[in-house]
Amino acid sequence: MTSASWPLVAGLCALAVALFIMALTFLGSLARSGQERDLIGRIERYGPRHAPASATEAGGGEGKVGRAALDATKRLMSQTTQQRLGERLDLAAVGRKPAEWTLLGVCLSVVVAAALSLVTGDVLIGVLAGALIGWLSMRAVLSFLIRRRRAAFAEQLPDLLQLLASALQSGFSLPQALDAVMREDAQPAAAEFTRALAESRLGGELDDCLEMIANRMESEDLRWTVMAIRIQRGIGGNLAEILTTVAGTMRERGYLRRQVHALSAEGRLSSYILIALPILVGLWLFITDRTYMRPLYTTHLGQFMLGASIVMVVVGTIWMRRAIRLEI
Numbered sequence: 295m296t297s298a299s300w301p302l303v304a305g306l307c308a309l310a311v312a313l314f315i316m317a318l319t320f321l322g323s324l325a326r327s328g329q330e331r332d333l334i335g336r337i338e339r340y341g342p343r344h345a346p347a348s349a350t351e352a353g354g355g356e357g358k359v360g361r362a363a364l365d366a367t368k369r370l371m372s373q374t375t376q377q378r379l380g381e382r383l384d385l386a387a388v389g390r391k392p393a394e395w396t397l398l399g400v401c402l403s404v405v406v407a408a409a410l411s412l413v414t415g416d417v418l419i420g421v422l423a424g425a426l427i428g429w430l431s432m433r434a435v436l437s438f439l440i441r442r443r444r445a446a447f448a449e450q451l452p453d454l455l456q457l458l459a460s461a462l463q464s465g466f467s468l469p470q471a472l473d474a475v476m477r478e479d480a481q482p483a484a485a486e487f488t489r490a491l492a493e494s495r496l497g498g499e500l501d502d503c504l505e506m507i508a509n510r511m512e513s514e515d516l517r518w519t520v521m522a523i524r525i526q527r528g529i530g531g532n533l534a535e536i537l538t539t540v541a542g543t544m545r546e547r548g549y550l551r552r553q554v555h556a557l558s559a560e561g562r563l564s565s566y567i568l569i570a571l572p573i574l575v576g577l578w579l580f581i582t583d584r585t586y587m588r589p590l591y592t593t594h595l596g597q598f599m600l601g602a603s604i605v606m607v608v609v610g611t612i613w614m615r616r617a618i619r620l621e622i
Contacts (some may be wrong), residue, residue: 367400368393385510386439387482395432403428414591443482447511450483452548455519455541462534468523469500486511501527515544558618565614572607 368376371393379392388395407424411417454475461471472491476484490503501523508516519540526533580587590596 364393367397399432444511450480452541452544455537459534459537561618
């Protein structure tokens with residue numbers, strides 16, 4: 295076997311190992327007992343925190359290789375990193391432990407690194423690019439899920455406040471009205487308010503618990519609601535009427551936000567095209583005329599130009615995103 299074929303063999307072996315570990319982890323997660331999951335979910339529903347990342351601790355369906363890989367990943371991660379990643383996974387409603395998510399990211403990085411090493415013939419570039427792409431991809435997926443969940447929470451909040459005002463008009467207290475509204479099970483708002491209600495039952499002030507949910511979901515509307523509740527507690531007044539007014543204001547702001555989103559669609563589409571154009575052209579040239587693109591990643595000057603272009607694309611992306619972002 296020639297020395298030139300060693301990168302090919304190493305890349306194929308790494309790809310096979312990564313796919314094998316990924317399959318073991320995924321299948322092991324699916325093989326957990328449904329009865330144990332249901333029991334843990336019922337217990338955590340009445341606990342102070344609902345953390346899907348810790349709810350899977352009872353699962354033992356992974357194989358020996360999968361468990362060994364998860365244990366090794368967990369030992370390499372610091373406690374602070376696991377806690378932060380667990381909070382983000384909980385916020386995104388991803389039912390995986392931090393070690394599982396990290397291991398999936400490592401497997402993705404190995405797959406991408408092996409593929410790039412085979413394509414470019416340079417193992418160093420493939421490993422560096424694969425690690426960067428894998429980390430950015432997992433982070434982008436998690437950020438996307440968090441943004442989508444927060445957006446769904448913001449859409450559901452006015453309707454839930456209207457239901458809360460109706461329950462208050464029926465004679466319920468605020469905790470009783472919250473408990474009645476949460477039985478509607480409108481996710482993700484129901485899960486977040488259930489968390490606040492559970493923590494208030496453990497001794498916390500309800501308005502402080504609601505403010506924690508507002509900070510967690512980055513909801514300015516809910517912060518206003520908490521402020522209105524505190525003012526009503528201090529000086530009195532009709533809380534049901536206040537919540538109805540707040541819900542109406544939220545609906546008007548939501549309507550204005552959607553209108554601005556539609557009016558700015560042309561600018562956002564132009565930015566997406568400008569971002570994707572250099573990437574697509576580069577991929578097309580690499581596929582159709584690889585010898586023409588080869589100096590770009592085989593010479594030092596080409597690698598410097600490639601890195602500089604990536605940095606400029608990232609900076610341009612951030613710049614255009616801030617230029618078209620409108621606060622309502």
